[in-house]
Structures are given as C-alpha cells and as structure tokens.
Amino acid sequence: MDTTKLTAKTLASVFDHTFLKAYATHEDFDKLCREAKEIGAAMVAINASPVTYCKEQLKDSDVHVGAAIAFPLGQTTLETKILETQKAIADGADEIDYVINIGEAKMHHWDYLEREMREITQVCHKHGILCKVIFENCYLEKEEIRKLAEIAKKVKPDYIKTSTGFGTGGASVEDVKLMKETVGDAVKVKAAGGIRDWATCKAMLEAGAERIGTSSSLKILDEFKKERG
Template identity: 70%
Template structure:
C-alpha cells in the first residue's frame, strides 16, 4: 500500500485495537470498545472470555469483535482450539486470531500445522467469520516462516499474522515482507507486536501489512497527524 494515499480514517480502520492483559476488567473492555467505536477502528482484539460483553457494546456499530484463541502460547490441541474458536463465534466473535503450535513447526510436523489451519479456517468459513493465523515469528527461522506461509497460501485463511506481542520479539518489516512475498494476493498480512508509533507502523504498511495490531492506536494516529 502507498502510505501517501492513506487518510487518517483509512489508517484508523486498519487498527485492531488491543487489550489482552490478564488483569483487564469490564471497565477496561468498555473503554476499549468505546474508543474503537468513536475512532473508526476496525476491531477490538481481546481474549475469548469477554467476547459476549464486548459484542453487546458494539452490536450496532461496524466495529468487529476479535477473539484470540490459544493465546499466547498456542500449546493446546487442535480439538481444544476448534472448541474455543466455535465458542467465541457462538458468543459473537466476528474475527478469530489463533496461535499456531510453534513446537510442531520446530518438530518439522507441517502436516499438523496444515490440519490445524484447515480445521480452524473451515469453522470460521462456515460461520462467515474472518480468521487470522498467528505465527509468532520471533521463535521461527526464516525458512520456517516461509513454509507456514506456503501452507497458508494453500489453505487461504484471511490473514497471517506476525506475532502475539507476548513473545520475545514482535513484528519486523522484513518478516512482513517475507510473509507477503510468500502468500502474494491470496492472503493478507497483519503486523502486531511492538508497533507503538507512526514511524514503525508506516514501515509495516510499506512492507505489505493490511492490518495493524496495537494497543498504541492513539499515539500512532498522533504521529500520523504530525507527519502529514
């Protein structure tokens, strides 16, 4: 995307406005939802437990409710992830961000990764819900990122995503470009983890990201306003 074509409104609508803290309370989720509604953010990114609460607040708005599945480690069975995905959808989730089993990538068990991706994507497709696959790139070698992205190109989830934000590192422009170059136009890329200012956000967009996961939405917009 050419950042010179971005307006403030288009940029805001790329944000998955995030609150994934273990100690978040209802008042925090209410504030998150109101901020997303009032500023035209695309989605609120939350754990699966508060999905129903947030959906009630956002039910008459265009803002999506996104549930993080098997978060942040991804170390649950495929069956568990499928159940959590369906449960989140039943509670009102419009989008699913699930964490792959990184350990199985390290085992070289790409058949497992493909089965996991296919089954979760099928559940989301049947419900008309978007699905994003979180790689957690900080734990992967470049060839592993490519191999998982190649699986995604076959399975065709809506997005592949760089990071949870809870790992040892977050998104990098290099990884975003690598992911986008691998999937081409078949799948979109979401950058998340450590994106806290406009300069960093801009690099992610220039590298090919079409969605930005951040808890620093307002700081990024302030930087965009100052730059333009």
C-alpha cells in the same frame, strides 16, 4: 500499501485495537470499545472470555469483535482450539486470531500445521468469520516462516499474522515482507507486536501489512495527524 494516500480515517480502519492483558476488567473493555468506535477501528482484539460483553458494547457500530484463541502459547490440542473457536463465534466473535502450535512448527511437522490451519479456517469460514493465523515469528527461522506461509497460501485463511506481542519479539519489516512475498494476493498479512508509533506502523504497511495489531492506536493516529499537518 501506498501510505501517501492514507487519511486518518483509512489508517484507523486497519487497526485491530488491542487489550489482551490478563488483568483486563469491564472498565478496560468499556474504554477499548469506546475508543475503537470513536476512531473507526477495524476490530477490538481481546481474549475469548469477554467476547459477549464487547459485542454488546459495539452493537451499534461497524467495529468487529476479535477473539484470541490458544493465546498466547498455542500449546493446546487442535480439538481444544476448535472448541474454543466455536464458542467464541457462538458468543459473537466476528474474527478469530489463533496461535499455531509453535512446537510442531519447530519439529517441522508440516502436515499437522496444515491440518490445524485447515480445520480452524473451515470452522471460521462456515460461519462467515475472518480467520487469522498467528505464527509467532520470534521463535521461528526464516525458512520456517516461509513454509508456514506456503501452507497458508494453499489453505487460504484470511490473514497470517507475525506475533502475539507476548513472545520474545514482535513484528519486523523483514518478516512482513517475507510473509507477503510468499503468500502474494492469496492471503493478507497482519503485523502485531511492538507497533507503538506511526513510523513503525508506516514501515509495516509499506512492507505489505494490511492490518495492524496495536494497543497504541490513538498515539499512532495522533502522530500521523501531526505529520500530515
């Protein structure tokens, strides 16, 4: 992305404004949704339980509600992930971010990962819902990241995503570049995890990310505006 052409409005439109903490309350979701509407974020990123509540808060806006599935470990069965995805969509989710079965990736069970990705993507696309696949790169070797991206290029979810933000590491420029180079224009890339300032955000966008998952949207926007004067 050419960040020199960004405005505050277009920058905000790539943010998945995030609150995924276990202790989140309605007060937290009220604040999250209010901020997302004020800045014009792409989405609020939440766990599946408060989807209906946030959908109601955002009903008069263009901000999407995104549900995190099998979050943050990915260690549930495919059947469970599909049921969770279907329930989130029925509750009003516009986008799904699901975590792959990382253990299966470490064992190089690529057929399983392709089936998981294909079936969840099909459920989403049947309902006109965006599907994002979270790799959790901090646990993967570079060739494992590449292999997952090659599977995504074949299956065509809407996005592949670097991280949950709950692992041992978050997004890196190196990983974003690797993911984007592998999928090309077939799939978009979302960077998430540890993106808390404009400098980091800018580097991720320039590396090929088209969505940014962050709980620091307002801080990043403020730094961007100060830089641009």
